[in-house]
Amino acid sequence: MGFFRVDLFADDEGRRFVVHCWPREFRSTQDPAWTVHCHAWPVESMILTGRLRDTQFVHEAADERIPPGVLYLAGSAPDGMSELKRTGEAVRLAGSVDAYREEREFYEIGLDAFHESVVGARGHCMTLARIGRRKVQPARVVGEPGAPALLRYHHEAVARQLLRDEFRAAGLTT
Template identity: 30%
Template sequence: MKTNALDHINVLLNNIDTFAVSIQPLWHPLGFVSCVIRDNPGKPILRVHYWPPNERRTKNPDWPVHTHSYALSSLVLHGNIEDIQCEIIDGEEYSIYKVSYFNGDSEITRTDGKASILNYNSEMRIEGEQYRVERGVFHQSVVKLSESAVTFVALSESSCEAPLVLGENGDHRYPYDRMPFNQEVFWSAVRYAISNPIIQNLAKNT
């Protein structure tokens, strides 16, 4: 049975006061802010993602197309997300990098693999909409720099396979330090997002 983020939204709504004082959000290598609110064995991992207006902190180099080692279900709480999912083939357009995690930070390491993008499927996801990115699918999520967005994410069907990134044939490895983001600003944005009547009505019906 597939996990849907909406099925777990009340974890966020019912516990936001506790989360706001106890959980520190961090910048993610893809330029948004990420906050894990639940990571318990046997249950879907729950996170909140925030794209602050006019501010991003992407990894350098900024290579946004990537996979996950889990299935991702995302519920848009505020703003609009361009969900771009890619079909790749063997080719020479990109080098494939592998993601590793250590001490709360991460790095990407170049593998021997090469790939090209065959086609893109782009969909605009709006407030109250839920969408999925299956495990191993190359994709990226785009929010205009001048705009903000908040999503609630449930991760399931985890595997031991490392996430992958499409990049140029650059250095062998690139590290990324996951720096803290202003906790008050983050949780204020989340409170505003979940006050949306669309989200409140969805939560009542779960």
């Protein structure tokens, strides 16, 4: 996805509050960099600084013009690596909401809603997100037909100085 996440806290209802940050000089994505996904929880988000392109999708099973993707389940392995496991289920998605989100703008991503958040290579964005309680189903990612059945990757560590610089640039610290 190209961002790093900072966990802030959880409330008494089990919702988590996190900061997502796409810095100007750092993009860390898995390989292959599939970005269309849905969460195992609802997400409410507000842009603190910068902007992003938010595309939300709907199923279009009958539209043969849309190339199919294959669903992968996202999870963690016992060794701490992240995994994507192919389900074999084909899916056809079409964009239903395609908007640029700007500073101070609030938007939601519903449970089971496929979406993609993109920040340009030279751009930046920082969001404050409230993540709802996890549901039973795992997060899902739309992959390419013919890709491996199992993909494993690790998240690149983010240098503390980069964290400080991004929070300072956003006016969140001195």
